Structure formats: structure tokens, C-alpha cells
Amino acid sequence: MDLNRLEQDSEFRWRIPARTPMNVPGILYGDREQILQMDDKVYEQLRNVTMLPGLAGPVYAMPDAHWGYGFPIGGVAAFDADTGGVVSAGGVGFDISCGVRMLHTGMQSAAIEKVGPALADCLYADIPVGVGSEGSISLDDASMHAMLEGGARWAVEQGYGTADDLDRTEERGCIAGADPGAVSERAKKRQRREMGTLGSGNHYLEVQRVAEIFDPAIAAVYGLAIDDLVISIHCGSRGLGHQIGTDYLREMLLAAGEFGITLPDRELACAPIHSELGQRYMGAMRAGMNCALANRQIITHLTRGVFLAFFPQAQLSMLYDVSHNICKVETHVVDGVARKLHVHRKGATRAFGPGNADLDESLRDAGQPVLIGGSMGTGSYVLAGTSESEQRALSSACHGAGRAMSRRKARKEYGGRQVVDELARRGIVVRSPSLRGIAEEAPLAYKDVNRVVDNAALAGLARKVARLQPVICIKG
Amino acid sequence: MHSRNWEHFEHDADIGLRAMAASRERLFEAMAEALTALITDPGTVRPIESVPIQCEAPDDALLLTDWLNALVYEMATRRMLFGDWRVSIENHALDAIAKGEPVDRARHRPVVEVKGATYTALSVSQDSKGTWHGQCIVDV
Numbered sequence: 001m002d003l004n005r006l007e008q009d010s011e012f013r014w015r016i017p018a019r020t021p022m023n024v025p026g027i028l029y030g031d032r033e034q035i036l037q038m039d040d041k042v043y044e045q046l047r048n049v050t051m052l053p054g055l056a057g058p059v060y061a062m063p064d065a066h067w068g069y070g071f072p073i074g075g076v077a078a079f080d081a082d083t084g085g086v087v088s089a090g091g092v093g094f095d096i097s098c099g100v101r102m103l104h105t106g107m108q109s110a111a112i113e114k115v116g117p118a119l120a121d122c123l124y125a126d127i128p129v130g131v132g133s134e135g136s137i138s139l140d141d142a143s144m145h146a147m148l149e150g151g152a153r154w155a156v157e158q159g160y161g162t163a164d165d166l167d168r169t170e171e172r173g174c175i176a177g178a179d180p181g182a183v184s185e186r187a188k189k190r191q192r193r194e195m196g197t198l199g200s201g202n203h204y205l206e207v208q209r210v211a212e213i214f215d216p217a218i219a220a221v222y223g224l225a226i227d228d229l230v231i232s233i234h235c236g237s238r239g240l241g242h243q244i245g246t247d248y249l250r251e252m253l254l255a256a257g258e259f260g261i262t263l264p265d266r267e268l269a270c271a272p273i274h275s276e277l278g279q280r281y282m283g284a285m286r287a288g289m290n291c292a293l294a295n296r297q298i299i300t301h302l303t304r305g306v307f308l309a310f311f312p313q314a315q316l317s318m319l320y321d322v323s324h325n326i327c328k329v330e331t332h333v334v335d336g337v338a339r340k341l342h343v344h345r346k347g348a349t350r351a352f353g354p355g356n357a358d359l360d361e362s363l364r365d366a367g368q369p370v371l372i373g374g375s376m377g378t379g380s381y382v383l384a385g386t387s388e389s390e391q392r393a394l395s396s397a398c399h400g401a402g403r404a405m406s407r408r409k410a411r412k413e414y415g416g417r418q419v420v421d422e423l424a425r426r427g428i429v430v431r432s433p434s435l436r437g438i439a440e441e442a443p444l445a446y447k448d449v450n451r452v453v454d455n456a457a458l459a460g461l462a463r464k465v466a467r468l469q470p471v472i473c474i475k476g
Numbered sequence: 477m478h479s480r481n482w483e484h485f486e487h488d489a490d491i492g493l494r495a496m497a498a499s500r501e502r503l504f505e506a507m508a509e510a511l512t513a514l515i516t517d518p519g520t521v522r523p524i525e526s527v528p529i530q531c532e533a534p535d536d537a538l539l540l541t542d543w544l545n546a547l548v549y550e551m552a553t554r555r556m557l558f559g560d561w562r563v564s565i566e567n568h569a570l571d572a573i574a575k576g577e578p579v580d581r582a583r584h585r586p587v588v589e590v591k592g593a594t595y596t597a598l599s600v601s602q603d604s605k606g607t608w609h610g611q612c613i614v615d616v
Contacts (some may be wrong), residue, residue, distance in 0.1 A: 039488060041488070066488040067487060067488035068488075068490075068596075069490065069594035069595070069596035069613055069615065070594070070595075070596060073488075090594075090595075093615070094591040094592045094594075094615045095591060095615070130581070130586065130589075131515060131579060131581075131586030131587070131588065131589045132555050132579035132581055132586055133581075134555070186549060189553050190549065190552050190553055199589055200586075200587075200588045200589040200616075201588050201589065201616050239552050239553075242548075242552075242591040242592050242615075243549065243592075245591070245592055246545050246548075246549075246592045246593075249592075249594075249595065250538070250541075250542070253538075253595065254534070265595070265596065266595035266596075266598065267594050267595040267596045269595070402488075403488050406486040406487060406488060406491065407490075407491050407588075407616070408484050408485070408486060408491060409486065433581055433585070433586070434585055434586060434587045434588075435585070436585070436587045437587045437588055440587065440588070476588075476589070
């Protein structure tokens with residue numbers, strides 16, 4: 001990115017000044033080198049978002065920002081319904097409520113030294129993954145409706161997990177205001193056999209070892225100690241969310257003229273929050289979020305089944321579950337005034353600081369766990385929300401490493417077998433239905449997650465708590 | 477067909493499809509082939525089952541995303557891959573038959589699931605020589 005087009009607010013904060021037709025400034029977080037390495041398309045896309053109506057304050061790009069469609073991936077924007085603010089299907093994307101769930105195993109890494117490959121085989125066999133895979137659950141109309149209204153709470157009621165899981169899940173496992181009637185029959189049909197499936201692309205289930213602790217006090221609250229084994233599940237609302245995105249993007253695009261909205265990019269298709277279409281999308285999107293929460297809950301249950309077969313004492317308790325592709329109604333202080341806003345986070349993680357009333361009591365003093373997925377092989381992070389993040393970026397932080405290389409280029413640079421062998425030499429067991437898919441997800445195709453996280457911490461978006469190293473990776 | 481009059485182009489997070497052809501119909505068929513090529517080698521897909529697809533849109537660009545999204549939907553709900561397409565278009569109404577077979581994970585080795593076709597960098601146009609060009613970024 002050309003730095004000459006930016007003003008530097010501080011070492012880790014850069015500004016696109018608000019010039020017509022922008023309505024608000026754009027703010028990018030990252031050090032000089034990271035901003036330099038960002039594609040110019042991030043500048044263009046962030047600037048496009050600033051032109052939308054009813055924005056409440058700047059639009060933000062997280063340190064892992066990269067070229068998306070409509071919004072940059074790593075984009076955060078908040079709209080006020082009462083000042084003409086919009087909700088954008090493009091600002092949420094196809095993978096509604098994609099997110100990360102983390103579980104403790106209650107074990108240390110030595111416990112799986114001898115059984116690693118066998119454990120990987122069983123996880124790969126029991127958790128449907130990749131193109132063409134199907135879950136064992138088939139939903140009829142009534143259970144589809146109940147799932148879309150109930151989310152992870154529905155899943156727990158069906159026997160997939162325990163009530164304790166819900167205390168550590170965003171929205172306690174079920175977002176209010178979901179409207180299954182606003183979800184098309186096509187979307188429901190696409191989901192019918194996809195409950196409890198991981199999907200493909202950058203989605204995964206990993207068994208990880210806690211390799212480093214940065215903040216012992218918060219790590220203790222989260223129950224993390226060096227060498228502990230945890231499980232990360234990264235996936236979203238599957239076919240249902242993809243189809244909701246497809247349906248509403250088209251409808252919002254065609255309706256934009258009627259609302260008098262000029263779209264700088266068709267992918268920013270949106271509708272006024274107060275419109276019938278805006279409200280209908282919110283209802284459908286929330287149903288999508290409940291689907292994602294139910295999906296991760298069912299995968300949790302399947303994972304527990306595998307672990308219990310190997311380790312009868314295993315507990316697999318929840319650390320946290322948080323989404324990074326979603327629009328949520330939250331109260332934020334903007335220019336000294338508390339306002340109820342529709343906060344879009346596309347490839348950005350909510351990062352509530354200490355004291356936030358939405359957090360479970362057990363987490364309220366420490367702040368929200370912010371779960372950052374890295375690439376296969378490079379590691380992941382647990383961060384904690386900070387009080388400063390509220391003013392810096394509406395309590396938001398990065399969501400992962402962000403791609404440094406396109407899929408096509410990665411495929412040309414790396415062989416899938418070569419990646420699997422290299423990871424095996426480093427003690428990481430990979431299972432996936434597609435070697436080409438592994439090549440496209442090669443560790444070096446991603447930015448350095450350490451640097452992304454360092455920059456997020458230095459910018460005050462979140463606090464570093466622990467670094468995790470993969471031991472087993474089940475990849476879609 | 478499998479004429480390779482298409483290519484995949486770079487996009488940070490996802491991937492772009494681009495094609496050129498002598499007619500709008502052949503362009504849409506080439507884009508469908510580029511879509512399948514994200515998932516598997518289109519040459520490995522046998523045209524055993526036929527699926528009719530119809531869509532209509534206000535312009536050619538939207539018709540292209542509607543077509544690609546219809547294929548994504550049929551692939552997802554039928555657990556199928558497509559390897560042969562016959563498209564006819566009148567004004568902005570498309571009538572097509574997509575031929576393919578159920579996904580065989582051992583033989584097709586499917587790489588990635590396509591979530592949907594986006595409106596970013598989307599275009600359909602005809603140049604001065606009459607050749608049709610199209611492109612679209614899909615979310616994977």
C-alpha cells in the first residue's frame with residue numbers, strides 16, 4: 001500500500017482522511033512494514049466502505065487485513081439505524097458467523113505422544129470434512145426451524161453437549177431475533193445434511209499444545225498452562241449461511257436504487273436497518289449465526305466422542321466460542337455518547353474488555369478470550385479483550401494470519417505431499433481429503449501470525465495471553 | 477467442451493474466474509468449467525446425470541453470478557460435480573443443462589467447496605471484434 005496516501009496517527013495507526021465522497025475516515029492498524037505489504041485493494045475497499053450511509057465513526061482495518069470482496073477481510077464498520085445506517089450482506093459475507101471455538105482437553109501434550117496418528121485418524125473418520133461430506137444428522141422442517149431459532153442451545157437440548165458449554169459461547173449459544181421464516185427454502189435445503197460438518201478451505205479442527213504464556217494471570221483465568229492440550233474448531237454456518245449471503249446480496253443489490261443508496265462496489269449491497277429488507281436480513285443472518293453455533297456445538301460433541309474413546313477421563317470443557325464474520329447490535333461510546341450500533345466485523349473478532357456485562361461472570365475480570373487462528377504449522381493465539389480496544393476499534397481485533405499468497409500461487413509453489421511431510425517432520429500430523437487443498441493452505445501462503453498478533457497487541461486492540469502450536473490438524 | 481478458454485486469476489483470499497469466447501453462451505459454459513476446475517479436473521467428471529437450470533437477471537453480469545450460484549447450489553444439494561454444460565440465453569434469461577455425476581471423493585479428489593460467486597471485479601462484455609469476456613471472484 002502506498003503510504004503517501006495515508007496520515008500516520010501513531011506507530012501502529014494509520015488514517016485515510018475523510019475526503020468527499022467518503023463520509024468518515026478509514027483507520028488501519030499495523031506497523032509501517034505491515035501496512036506497506038498490504039495490497040492497494042485494501043485501501044480501495046476500506047475507502048469504499050467509508051462511503052456508505054449512516055456510519056458511526058471511522059471504518060477500521062485490522063492488522064491482518066487483506067483484499068476481500070466488498071469489505072476488506074479484517075474490516076470493521078458500525079452503522080446507526082437512526083441516522084440512516086445500513087446493514088450489508090456483503091459486509092458479513094457468505095460464511096455467516098464463521099468463528100473459532102476452543103476446548104480444553106484437561107491433558108498435557110505428553111498424553112498423546114504415542115497415539116497422535118491414531119487419534120488423528122479417528123478424528124478424521126468421525127468429523128465430516130471436505131467437499132461432498134455429509135453429517136449423520138438430517139433435519140426435517142420442524143427441527144430445522146428449531147435449530148435456526150435455538151442455535152447451540154438447541155444442539156445441547158438434542159444431547160450434543162452440556163449446558164455448561166453455553167456459558168462460554170458468544171450470545172450464550174443462541175442469538176435472539178433469528179427469523180427462520182426469512183431464510184429461503186434453498187438455504188434450508190442446502191443445510192439439511194450439513195449439520196456437524198467442518199467444510200473446506202481454511203476451515204479446520206486442530207489439537208494444539210500451549211507453547212508460550214505471555215500473561216500468566218489471564219491465562220490462569222482461562223485455565224491455560226504451558227504444555228496443555230487444547231482443541232480449536234474453525235468453521236461457520238455451512239451451506240445455509242452461504243445461501244443466505246447469496247440470496248440477500250442479490251436482493252439488496254437490486255433494491256439499492258429504491259433506497260437511494262449509491263454503491264461504490266456492488267458487493268457492498270446493503271439496505272437501511274429500518275427497512276423491511278434490512279430487518280428481514282437481520283433475522284436471516286441471526287438464524288445463520290445460530291446455525292454456526294449449533295454446528296460448532298455438534299462438532300464439539302463428535303470430538304468429545306473420539307477423545308473419550310482414547311482417554312476415558314477426558315473432560316473437553318469450553319474455553320470460548322466467538323465469531324469473526326457477523327453483524328451485531330452493540331452499544332459503543334462514540335465521541336463521548338453511548339450509541340446502539342450495528343457493528344459489522346468481516347474477518348475481525350469481537351474483543352470485549354474487562355467488565356463487559358455480556359461476558360460470563362467467570363471471564364468478566366479478565367476480558368473476553370479472542371481466538372486467533374493461524375495457518376497449519378505456524379500456530380494460533382489466545383488474546384484477551386482490552387478496555388482500550390473500545391475506543392481504538394469498537395472492541396475488535398484481528399482474526400487470523402491473513403493470506404499472503406493467492407491459492408493459485410500457493411498451488412504452484414508447494415506440493416501437498418511436500419507440505420504434509422514437512423509438517424510431519426515437525427511433529428504435526430495432518431489429515432485431509434485433498435493434497436491440492438493442503439498445498440493451497442500451505443503455512444507460507446499466510447502472513448506471519450506472530451507479527452499480526454504483535455501488532456494487534458501493540459496497537460492496544462487485544463492483549464497477548466498464549467501461543468498455541470498445532471499437533472494434529474484435520475483440514476477440509 | 478474443456479477448451480481451456482478460461483483461467484483462474486489471483487485474489488488474496490479467494491480466487492477469480494476469467495474466460496473468453498465467441499458467444500455469450502460459450503462464455504457462460506467456459507466460466508462453468510473454470511468453476512468446476514477449482515474443485516477438480518473437469519475432464520474427470522462423467523456426464524451421467526443432467527440437471528436443468530434456469531435463471532433470469534436484469535443484466536449480463538448479474539446473470540453470470542446467478543448462473544454460477546445456481547451451479548454452486550446444485551452441486552451442494554445434489555452432492556454432484558458438473559463437467560459438461562449446454563447454455564442458451566435469450567435477452568437476460570438463461571436456459572441450461574448441466575451434466576455431471578455424484579462426487580466420488582476417491583476419484584475426483586475435490587479440493588475446495590465454493591461458497592458463492594461475488595459481485596467484486598464482476599464483468600461481462602463484448603469487445604470490438606465480437607469476442608465475449610467475463611470474470612468473477614468466487615468465495616471459497
